[in-house]
Amino acid sequence: MKKKRLLTFIFSLLMVFNIITVFSANVEATTKGQAVVKYAEQFIGVNYVWGGESPTGFDCSGFTKYVYGHFGVTLPHKASTQYKYGNSISKSNLEPGDLVFFGKTASGIYHVGIYIGGGKFIHAPKSGEKLKITDLRYMPDYYGAKRLNIK
Numbered sequence: 001m002k003k004k005r006l007l008t009f010i011f012s013l014l015m016v017f018n019i020i021t022v023f024s025a026n027v028e029a030t031t032k033g034q035a036v037v038k039y040a041e042q043f044i045g046v047n048y049v050w051g052g053e054s055p056t057g058f059d060c061s062g063f064t065k066y067v068y069g070h071f072g073v074t075l076p077h078k079a080s081t082q083y084k085y086g087n088s089i090s091k092s093n094l095e096p097g098d099l100v101f102f103g104k105t106a107s108g109i110y111h112v113g114i115y116i117g118g119g120k121f122i123h124a125p126k127s128g129e130k131l132k133i134t135d136l137r138y139m140p141d142y143y144g145a146k147r148l149n150i151k
Contacts, residue, residue, distance in 0.1 A: 083106060
């Protein structure tokens with residue numbers, strides 16, 4: 001009987017430890033993602049510039065490259081190539097800081113932005129526009145999302 005109680009106690013401790021570990025990892029990922037969003041939001045209003053990857057002007061992938069570069073993540077300057085980085089995330093599991101991609105196929109991805117929560121993302125839309133926040137519902141061709149490992 002004592003052995004059974006001891007095993008039950010040990011099993012319970014392991015379960016609690018696992019729950020705490022998973023919760024801590026999710027909180028850490030969310031906190032880091034929120035830091036990415038906060039940093040990205042300071043660039044709202046910056047002009048779209050084809051090939052731009054600095055605060056004087058960004059295109060979509062130049063913007064995500066610049067923002068994530070601030071957090072030690074190296075990304076290429078092309079949306080379809082950025083899609084090859086990170087872990088795939090379902091639309092229902094998006095968290096702030098995740099990259100959201102648009103296109104009909106993986107090789108045809110033509111746009112990327114940073115999810116900020118509440119169904120919205122920040123991005124450099126197109127020539128003649130400025131960096132802004134847009135609702136995902138208003139963007140055609142949602143393809144997928146990736147979560148990058150921020151140190």
